[in-house]
Amino acid sequence: MTFYKEGDKSQAICEDCESVVHTTFQRRNVPFDDGVGEVENVLVAVCDICDRVVAVPAQSTPAIKAARELAVVSVETRLPASYLDRLDYAMNAISAAAATKHRKMFLSVYIDFLARQERAGKAVVCSWKQSDPNSHKGNVGHQVIVRAAPELREQSKRLSLKLNAYIADELLTLQTATKLSRTELFKNMICQMQDDVVNQPKKELVEELKLFARAAV
Numbered sequence: 001m002t003f004y005k006e007g008d009k010s011q012a013i014c015e016d017c018e019s020v021v022h023t024t025f026q027r028r029n030v031p032f033d034d035g036v037g038e039v040e041n042v043l044v045a046v047c048d049i050c051d052r053v054v055a056v057p058a059q060s061t062p063a064i065k066a067a068r069e070l071a072v073v074s075v076e077t078r079l080p081a082s083y084l085d086r087l088d089y090a091m092n093a094i095s096a097a098a099a100t101k102h103r104k105m106f107l108s109v110y111i112d113f114l115a116r117q118e119r120a121g122k123a124v125v126c127s128w129k130q131s132d133p134n135s136h137k138g139n140v141g142h143q144v145i146v147r148a149a150p151e152l153r154e155q156s157k158r159l160s161l162k163l164n165a166y167i168a169d170e171l172l173t174l175q176t177a178t179k180l181s182r183t184e185l186f187k188n189m190i191c192q193m194q195d196d197v198v199n200q201p202k203k204e205l206v207e208e209l210k211l212f213a214r215a216a217v
């Protein structure tokens with residue numbers, strides 16, 4: 001494998017120039033393939049004619065992979081306030097120390113759990129479509145979860161998550177599979193989480209969440 005340094009010359013095919021062109025190795029910020037985020041200051045081959053990045057040498061792959069893993073994807077949605085109450089309630093059932101700052105961690109684990117179920121061919125995702133959030137009332141311990149107020153009259157709150165690239169990909173997979181908008185997906189997901197953690201706890205999931213909750217700061 002050839003190692004290059006800045007200023008080295010090579011040749012590559014440039015799609016813009018539609019020909020084999022001379023290139024110069026330079027350090028550039030390069031966007032990821034999916035357009036979400038970029039990797040900074042990585043050695044690439046730049047077309048001498050049009051200045052386009054035309055090739056990435058093998059030696060730059062680890063830096064790109066690492067940056068991709070560390071990339072943070074901001075996910076924002078507005079939900080009726082009662083959904084955030086549901087989420088916090090489920091988190092609290094796992095750990096009394098769970099707080100707002102742990103929402104990202106709990107949802108990340110849950111998104112991963114659902115994506116794994118989806119991959120295993122369990123049709124969890126489809127069941128959400130028919131699920132009516134208002135049907136998730138019932139007795140939970142001594143506390144009664146009351147029927148949700150009509151959403152139009154309910155105050156909405158912002159849910160802002162910084163997900164890692166892996167979880168963001170899984171979220172996208174779930175969104176594609178369910179054909180739901182992001183807001184609807186989160187609403188369904190939170191109701192399902194309430195079922196899986198509080199109403200009819202799934203042992204494997206609860207154990208996982210407890211493990212993460214114990215390690216969380």
Ligand SMILES: [Zn+2]
Nearest residue numbers: 014017047050
């Ligand atoms: Zn070019």
